[in-house]
Amino acid sequence: MISTQTRYEAAWAALSAVLDPEVPALSLVELGIVRELREDEDGGFTVVLTPTYNGCPATELIEADVRSALMDFQPLRVEQRRTPAWTTDWISSEAREKLRVYGIAPPSGLAAVEQPLRMHESIPCPRCGSAKSERLSAFGSTACKALYRCISCREPFEYFKPI
Amino acid sequence: MKLSNTLEQRYLLRIADAALILSQRNSEWCGHGPILEEDLALANLALDLLGQARALLTHAGAADGLDEDQLAMLRLEHQFLNPVLFELPHAADGRKPGDFAFTVLRNTLTAVWFTLLWTRLQASSDTEVAAIAAKAVKESRYHLQHSGDWCVRLGDGTADSHARMQAALERIWPYVDELFQADAVDAAAEASGLGPSWASLRGEWRAQAEALLARATLALPKDRPNAHGGRLGVHSEHLGHLLSELQYLQRAYPGGTW
Numbered sequence: 001m002i003s004t005q006t007r008y009e010a011a012w013a014a015l016s017a018v019l020d021p022e023v024p025a026l027s028l029v030e031l032g033i034v035r036e037l038r039e040d041e042d043g044g045f046t047v048v049l050t051p052t053y054n055g056c057p058a059t060e061l062i063e064a065d066v067r068s069a070l071m072d073f074q075p076l077r078v079e080q081r082r083t084p085a086w087t088t089d090w091i092s093s094e095a096r097e098k099l100r101v102y103g104i105a106p107p108s109g110l111a112a113v114e115q116p117l118r119m120h121e122s123i124p125c126p127r128c129g130s131a132k133s134e135r136l137s138a139f140g141s142t143a144c145k146a147l148y149r150c151i152s153c154r155e156p157f158e159y160f161k162p163i
Numbered sequence: 164m165k166l167s168n169t170l171e172q173r174y175l176l177r178i179a180d181a182a183l184i185l186s187q188r189n190s191e192w193c194g195h196g197p198i199l200e201e202d203l204a205l206a207n208l209a210l211d212l213l214g215q216a217r218a219l220l221t222h223a224g225a226a227d228g229l230d231e232d233q234l235a236m237l238r239l240e241h242q243f244l245n246p247v248l249f250e251l252p253h254a255a256d257g258r259k260p261g262d263f264a265f266t267v268l269r270n271t272l273t274a275v276w277f278t279l280l281w282t283r284l285q286a287s288s289d290t291e292v293a294a295i296a297a298k299a300v301k302e303s304r305y306h307l308q309h310s311g312d313w314c315v316r317l318g319d320g321t322a323d324s325h326a327r328m329q330a331a332l333e334r335i336w337p338y339v340d341e342l343f344q345a346d347a348v349d350a351a352a353e354a355s356g357l358g359p360s361w362a363s364l365r366g367e368w369r370a371q372a373e374a375l376l377a378r379a380t381l382a383l384p385k386d387r388p389n390a391h392g393g394r395l396g397v398h399s400e401h402l403g404h405l406l407s408e409l410q411y412l413q414r415a416y417p418g419g420t421w
Contacts, residue, residue, distance in 0.1 A: 054298050055214020082218075082294035085301065137200035138309050139207040147200075163301050 008039050011073045015047065018069045021058050022142050023160075025102030028062060032090030035081055044075035050086045053143050053163075088162045099160060100126045105148065107162035123159050125150035133157075164237050167227050170351040173244060174358060175292070176234075177348070177394050178280065179219035180245035183235060184402070185273060186212035187409050188253065195260035204309060208270065211302040218295045236413035240403050241396035248338040249273070250393065250402045255334060257401070264317060264324070264331040271314045272335065274307035275371050276342055279364045288356030311375055318379025325380065332376070333384050340388030343368070348394070 005013075015037055016029045028034045028049075036048035047066055051059050063078050070076050088107040091099075096106035105126045122133050130152035137147040145158045166172065189209040196202025220231040248269065253261025281303055284296035317324040345362035353360040376383060391399070412419055 051214075051298070053211060053214060054218055054295070054302060055210040055212070057210070082298060083290070085294070085297040087301075137203055139200070139204045143207045143210055161305075163305070 007073070008037075011039070011045050011070060012037055014069050014073070015066065018065050021061050021065065022144070023099070023102075023104065025098050025104065026091075026095055028066070030092065030095040030098070032086060033062065034066075040075075040077075042075060044077065045070060045073045046077040046079060048079045048081050050081050052086050056143065058142075086163075088160060091160075103127065103157060104145070105157055105159040107160045109162060123148050125153060125155065126157050127155050128153040164229070164233065164239070164242065165227070166229075166238075166242065169226075170348050171355070171357055172223050172226065173348045174352040175219055175223035177244040177246075178358075179216050179223055179234075180243045181249045181273075182212045182219070182277075183216035184243070184245045184249045184405065185269075186210075186216060187405055188249070188251075189266070189270070191253065192260050192266065197263050201263075205266070208306050208309070211299075211306065215295065215299045215302070218298075219292075222289075222291050222295070232413075236410050240398060240406060243398065243402060243406070244394050244396060246338070246341040247389075247391040247393040247399050247402075248335065248341065250399060250405055251335075251338065252401055262327070262331060264327040265334060267310055267313045267317060268328065268331045268335055270306065270310040271375065272339065272372055274303055274310055275375070276364065276368055277303040278307055279367055279371075280359070280361075283359040283364070286356075287358050292358065314375060315379045318376070318381045328379065329381055332381055336384040337387050337389040338391060340386070341391050341393060344394070346394070 015034060016027055018028050020026055020028055020031050020033065023031070031052070033049055033052065034047065035050050036046075038046040038048070040046055047070065049063065049066065059080075063080075066078060067076060091107065099106045103126050105123045108123060122131055123135075124131050125133055125148075128150060130150055132151040133148045134151060135146060136149050136156060139145075140147045140158050144161060144163070146161055147156060148159050149156045186209045189205050189212065192202060192205040193209070194202065196205055216235070217231045220234045224230060224234045251265075251269070253259070253263075253266050255262070255265075278300060281296045281300035285293050285300065287293040287296065314328070318328045319325070320328075343362050343365035345360055349360040349362060352358045353363070373383060391397070393399075393402075407414075
């Protein structure tokens with residue numbers, strides 16, 4: 001059977017399968033790190049990425065992962081675009097649910113406010129659903145997460161901070 | 164290293180170096196934090212600052228064909244343009260890792276300053292600077308929230324923690340004035356739309372800092388500004404020692420890579 005998939009669709013499918021190295025529950029597309037995929041006139045492709053944090057140490061790894069996933073789509077160009085600045089608001093509600101199932105509490109509310117949300121609020125536990133939790137640490141294993149503990153089931157969990 | 168040293172380049176290097184040097188200082192706490200959570204937090208603050216510095220250094224060096232690594236690792240002491248406040252060791256006697264009260268206060272007061280600066284830089288006529296600022300302002304707001312909470316907790320804490328915070332504030336205060344001095348570099352940036360004159364941030368910084376220090380029950384020290392010129396490349400004796408660590412690998416093994 002001859003595939004009716006265009007080259008662009010095939011490239012997009014390959015790109016959509018690349019998972020974030022720090023949050024492997026979500027793909028780079030779902031996180032909003034992939035801003036654009038363009039088919040160029042020379043038959044190659046350009047991928048536009050945006051960093052989550054200025055100092056995110058995974059930026060180089062993410063680019064390498066994208067390059068290897070799109071190895072068959074040469075010539076491949078990868079660009080970094082800073083503006084508009086990445087925000088957790090770009091994570092869709094389906095993707096937030098995936099995060100929760102994976103065990104990371106998704107960002108609560110919108111980051112698009114003047115001040116960051118206070119970190120002392122109680123975050124619903126992604127495991128048992130209890131609304132009662134306490135913050136253990138403002139920073140976690142990566143800059144984008146904080147550490148909480150559920151008061152009901154006593155399990156610690158990570159919280160994806162709204163930014 | 165030859166730098167073109169244009170007014171524009173110097174304006175950017177002053178900010179980039181402030182972030183880079185503070186990042187290096189905060190990273191000294193890694194593995195030595197008073198509690199594990201704070202160890203993590205300081206390393207993360209340092210990482211954000213390093214990311215901001217990298218972006219600005221890359222941009223500032225582009226005109227001279229220099230990359231971020233060359234600027235960070237191969238410039239000499241007098242070519243760094245950060246205000247002296249950022250290079251001071253955490254403890255008055257220079258012992259490492261140092262005085263946590265000083266760390267908390269410097270991070271708080273500089274986070275107020277960075278937040279004001281990044282906010283204004285979002286409107287820079289240089290689109291790359293505006294883009295870097297739009298990212299950085301979110302990070303510095305979070306830093307301010309985190310360090311500000313500690314500032315209040317320790318200032319309005321026990322008699323001992325209060326006394327140590329007050330002593331740290333007395334040590335920091337004379338160095339703050341350099342963050343708001345006007346000169347030709349500043350004036351040119353303001354005129355071209357590259358960024359605000361630092362002097363124009365003074366009023367708002369002062370209002371926010373005073374409110375925070377009042378919540379922390381700390382008494383405002385007398386204004387006795389030092390005549391420091393870190394922004395002109397005239398540094399304290401501490402920067403050389405800091406750079407000897409920061410630049411060690413590239414000095415010992417020129418061009419070394421992973």
